[in-house]
Structure formats: C-alpha cells, structure tokens
Amino acid sequence: MNELLFETIENAANAIKNKQISPVELTEMTLKQISEHEPRVNAFITVMEEEAMSQARQLEAEMSNNQVRGPLHGIPIAVKDILQTKGVKTTGGSKIFDNWIPSEDAVAVQKLIDAGAxxxxxxxxxxxxxxxxxxxxxxxxxxxxxxxxRIPGGSSGGSAVATATGMAFGAVGTDTAGSVRLPAAMCGTVGFKPTYGLVSRRGCLPFSWSLDHVGPMTRTVQDAAIMLEVMKGHDASDPASAKKTVNVLSDSLEDLKGVKLGFYEPYMFAGIDDDVKKVIEEAFQQLESLGVEIIPIDLPGIDDALNALKAIAQSEVVSVHEPFLKKYGHLYGDDLKYRFDFGSDISATVYLRAQRRREQFVKETIKQMHGIDALVGSTNVQPPFEIGTMVPEMAISNMFTLGKTPLANILGFPALSVACGFTSEKLPVGLQLIGKPFTDQRVLQIGDCYEKSMQWVQALKNNLNYVQQ
Structure with a gap:
C-alpha cells in the first residue's frame, strides 16, 4: 500500500507543487491501486485510464511552464456515474443508458476539471x-x-469506497435523502451535502429536483471544503441555483468553545443500534471536551415532514422516468419498479400538500435553531447489513431505517458526516452535523475541529482489512 494515496488533498497537492511527485506519477499510482483492489470492492462502473492519463500529462506540461491551476492540480477524483462526463459513458447505474456518451460535462465536473482535478x-x-x-x-x-x-451504503456507494480505499483522493456524489452522507458514514469517510442550490445540478440525471444535492466525498473535512470551494457557485442554467455568495474555506479552530449544538433525541436516537449509540455518546463527550454545549431541542412536525419527503421524492421521480418506463420498463431493477408503483399512486393534491408541509417545517426548524450553530446526531443508526438481504419493498424505507440523513434534505440545510468511531465488529459510524442555510463554512469548521481531535483518518491507513486480504 502506498501511503501517499491516503494523504490529504492538501498534502498531495503540496507534493506535486514541490515536484516530489508529478501528476502523471500520481495518476499512474492511483490507477495501479484501482487495478489491484477494484475487483474486490467493485467501486467503479468505468475506469477512465486513457482520459485520466491524458489529463495528467496536460497538467504536468502546464507545471513545466509554472502554471498551477489550484489546490486540485493533478489530484485524482472519482465521479458518481450519474453526472455527465464529456466523451465518457454515463450510465446512471442503469442498462437504459449503458451506451450514452454525453457531449458535455456536468457543471460540477467541469469546475473540478478546470481546477486541475x-x-x-x-x-x-x-x-x-x-x-x-x-x-x-x-x-x-x-x-x-x-x-x-456488507453494503457500503448508498446511493453514492462507489464514490465512498473509492475514497476510502485510496483509489481516489475524493469523489463527487449526489444526495436526495442521504446518498452522500450515509455511504460516507458506513465507509469511515467524510460526506458533505451543501445548502440546497449551492452546487449546480446541471448535467446530473435527476432523482427529485426539489430535493437533489451534489456534494463532495473525501477522507477529511478540510478536503471536502477544498472540493466544495471549487464546485460551488451560481449557475443560471439550474433553476434552483442560489445566487448567494458563500465562503467555504477557513482557518481551523483550536477548540469549540461557545459552539452550541441542538440535539433532538426522539428522532436522532430512534431505532439506533446499541453499539452505534455508544460510539455516538462517546463522540458527544469529545465534543463537550472541546467546549461544545449540547442543548436538547424540539423539532415539531418532523414525522409529517419526513412523510412529505417520501411523497415528494417518489412522485417527482415517477415524473422524471415516465418517458423511459413506457419503452424500457423491463430494464429497471425490481426495487425501482416497486418505487414507481408507489409514486404513481401519489395524487397532485398529496404532492402539493407535502410541499406545503415542507415549507412550514423549514420555517419552524429555523425558529427552533435560534442561537444554535447546528443540529447533532448520528449519521447511520444501524451498521451496514449483509449484501443480498434486501427485498424490493425495503427500497423506500432503507434510508430512513439505516440513518438520520433525510432530515437535512427536507430542510435543504447543509449537513456533514464525519467518521467518529467503530462498532465492536469494526464497522464505521458517522457523526452528523446539520447547520442553518448557507452556514456551510461553520458546519465544516466544527467538523474539522472534532475530526482533528480524534485522528480517525489514520484508521483508513492502518485498519482497512481489504489491504491484507
């Protein structure tokens, strides 16, 4: 195992800048890691060896002319195969798009490429x-x-696994009910869902246009901030894109004195595994030792809001796929067919009522968070279960029973998952922070301070059993 592949983006970028390693050498090293370990974990649908090497050679040539695009110059990054990549097939994880080759990159992908990724x-x-x-x-x-x-979580499971195993320094994921944060938690990495609209979704195959987010998946919180700084920004071609300017990068905090985190136990600890709960309670103790005050709060209407999320997501996804269902319905997996049946029964009245519930819940939650920096709780409340044990009828409820991520999607607020420990079976657990709208920087600051106090990142270098097996 090459230790450099498990370094932070910042450290790898400094190694490139100081000419300790070239973009070509780092890309070759990453591709070798993929060839050695990909068959075991199946993190990729397409490995872009030829395209990656071409990019790396171009970036190396630029360096010879003293041109460095930024902190991602020469850094290998994976992209969830639901975001368009120019000249490279984008399947959406489906056979329906198995041969689709987009003519342009998704906005978030293009921004990363422009920054040197x-x-x-x-x-x-x-x-x-x-x-x-x-x-x-x-x-x-x-x-x-x-x-x-065991499952890696989803839906951005490949992005989390590629990052966790040194096959990428970071990845782009999407998050509609937790699809960035849940796999990050279950794989011992970091996942960040930005404030709704902060990152453009243009060029991303939609699930639910009023709930979808695009976000970074990395091994450290600081790396997530570096990627988000590049990916964010207004895009007039995305109707939901926010015009608000938000700074993401910041200096690290030495402690968390004065930070107040709200905790709603009836939701955050509902259905939690005893082993996972123990890890989260220890994380709370560590936060308090850093100066955090954890304050019990109420979240009125949360059950209705989460039911509204289900209605919104399932009705919107049926609308998206309706043209394909008529022609390619037989090509969908069984769990998706079940979802479409569920969504097809949702009336316009139920959908509009759900959107009104959502709006009311957002307003009430902002009131409840007055004087609070963020909400805190567990990302995953259950350890990952065994592959092959899911039945199609579980598809809709899995995200709700495995974790507490959907809350941040119905709100549209920024949410971070950071590794915080392991169960007795050595399976990772994630700590979740949910901030108020456009407080992305503050959430990342808090998570970064906690992460650095615990050194969980070292576990990815030392304990991943796939390396030894």
Whole structure:
C-alpha cells in the first residue's frame, strides 16, 4: 500500500507543487491501486485510464511552464456515474443508458476539471441513485471495504469506497435523502451535502429536483471544503441555483468553545443500534471536551415532514422516468419498479400538500435553531447489513431505517458526516452535523475541529482489512 494515496488533498497537492511527485506519477499510482483492489470492492462502473492519463500529462506540461491551476492540480477524483462526463459513458447505474456518451460535462465536473482535478473514473451507484445500498443488478454490488460481505451504503456507494480505499483522493456524489452522507458514514469517510442550490445540478440525471444535492466525498473535512470551494457557485442554467455568495474555506479552530449544538433525541436516537449509540455518546463527550454545549431541542412536525419527503421524492421521480418506463420498463431493477408503483399512486393534491408541509417545517426548524450553530446526531443508526438481504419493498424505507440523513434534505440545510468511531465488529459510524442555510463554512469548521481531535483518518491507513486480504 502506498501511503501517499491516503494523504490529504492538501498534502498531495503540496507534493506535486514541490515536484516530489508529478501528476502523471500520481495518476499512474492511483490507477495501479484501482487495478489491484477494484475487483474486490467493485467501486467503479468505468475506469477512465486513457482520459485520466491524458489529463495528467496536460497538467504536468502546464507545471513545466509554472502554471498551477489550484489546490486540485493533478489530484485524482472519482465521479458518481450519474453526472455527465464529456466523451465518457454515463450510465446512471442503469442498462437504459449503458451506451450514452454525453457531449458535455456536468457543471460540477467541469469546475473540478478546470481546477486541475484528474477525473479517474465513474463510480458505481444504486440504480439511478434510488436506494441506500448500492446493490446494483446491472453492474454488480459495491462492497464495504471494512467487511466485503456488507453494503457500503448508498446511493453514492462507489464514490465512498473509492475514497476510502485510496483509489481516489475524493469523489463527487449526489444526495436526495442521504446518498452522500450515509455511504460516507458506513465507509469511515467524510460526506458533505451543501445548502440546497449551492452546487449546480446541471448535467446530473435527476432523482427529485426539489430535493437533489451534489456534494463532495473525501477522507477529511478540510478536503471536502477544498472540493466544495471549487464546485460551488451560481449557475443560471439550474433553476434552483442560489445566487448567494458563500465562503467555504477557513482557518481551523483550536477548540469549540461557545459552539452550541441542538440535539433532538426522539428522532436522532430512534431505532439506533446499541453499539452505534455508544460510539455516538462517546463522540458527544469529545465534543463537550472541546467546549461544545449540547442543548436538547424540539423539532415539531418532523414525522409529517419526513412523510412529505417520501411523497415528494417518489412522485417527482415517477415524473422524471415516465418517458423511459413506457419503452424500457423491463430494464429497471425490481426495487425501482416497486418505487414507481408507489409514486404513481401519489395524487397532485398529496404532492402539493407535502410541499406545503415542507415549507412550514423549514420555517419552524429555523425558529427552533435560534442561537444554535447546528443540529447533532448520528449519521447511520444501524451498521451496514449483509449484501443480498434486501427485498424490493425495503427500497423506500432503507434510508430512513439505516440513518438520520433525510432530515437535512427536507430542510435543504447543509449537513456533514464525519467518521467518529467503530462498532465492536469494526464497522464505521458517522457523526452528523446539520447547520442553518448557507452556514456551510461553520458546519465544516466544527467538523474539522472534532475530526482533528480524534485522528480517525489514520484508521483508513492502518485498519482497512481489504489491504491484507
């Protein structure tokens, strides 16, 4: 195992800048890591070897002319295969798009390329991002690297696994009910869902246009901030794109004195595994030792709001796929067919009522968070279950029973998952922070301070059993 592949983006970028390693050498090293470990974990649908090497050679040539694009110059990054990549097939994890080759990059991907990132491959995902397990009937299930019999979470499972295993320094994922944060938690990495509208979704195959987010998946919080700084920004071609200017990068905090985190136990600890709960309670103790005050709060209407999310997501996704269902319905996986049946029964009245509930809940939650920096709780409340044990009827409820991520999507607020420990079976657990709108920088600051106090990142270098097996 090459230690450099598990370094931070910042450290790898400094190594390139100081000419300790070239973009070509780092890309070759990453591709070798993929060839050695990809068959075991199935993190990719397409490995972009030729394209990545071409990018790396161009970036190396620029360096010879003293041109460095920024902190991602020469850094290998994976992209969830639901975001368009120019000249490279984008499947959405489905056989329907198995031969689709887009003519342009998604906005978020183009921004990363412009900043010097090397796109190393298209990461595996739950079909059309519609599930929490990344068990894909068309391209094979992605395996959790801590225990390859277990799911990695989803739907951005391939992105999390590629990042966790040194096959990319970071990845782009999408998050409609937790699809960035849940797999990050279950694979021991970092996932960040920005404020709704902060990152353009143009060029991303939609699941639910009023809930979809695009966000970074990395090994450290600081790396997530570096990627988000590049990816964010107003895009007039995305109707939901925010015009508000938000700074993301900041200096690290030495402690968290004065930070107040709200905790709503009836939701955050509902259905939680005892092992996971113990890890989260220890994380709370560490936060308090850093100066955090954890304050019990109420979230009135949360159950109705989460039911509204289901109605919104399932009705919107049926609308998206209706043209394809008529012609290609037989090509969808069984769990998606179940979802479409559910969504087809949702009336316009129910949908509009759900959107009104959502609006009311957002207003009430902002009131409840007055004087609070962020909400805190567990990302995943259950450890990952075994691959192959899910039935189609579980597809809609999996995200709600495995974790507490949907809350941030119905709100549209920024949400971070950061590694915070392991169960007795050595399976990772994620701590979740949910901030108020456009407080992305503050959420990242808090998560960064906590992460650095615990050194969980070192576990990815030392303990991943896939390396030894």
């Amino acid at each position: 090397v796109i190393i491959g298209k990461a595996n995902l739950h079909e059309f991002a519609m599930g929490a397990t990344t068990e894909n009937p068309h391209y094979g299930s992605t395996k959790n690297p801590w225990n390859v019999t």
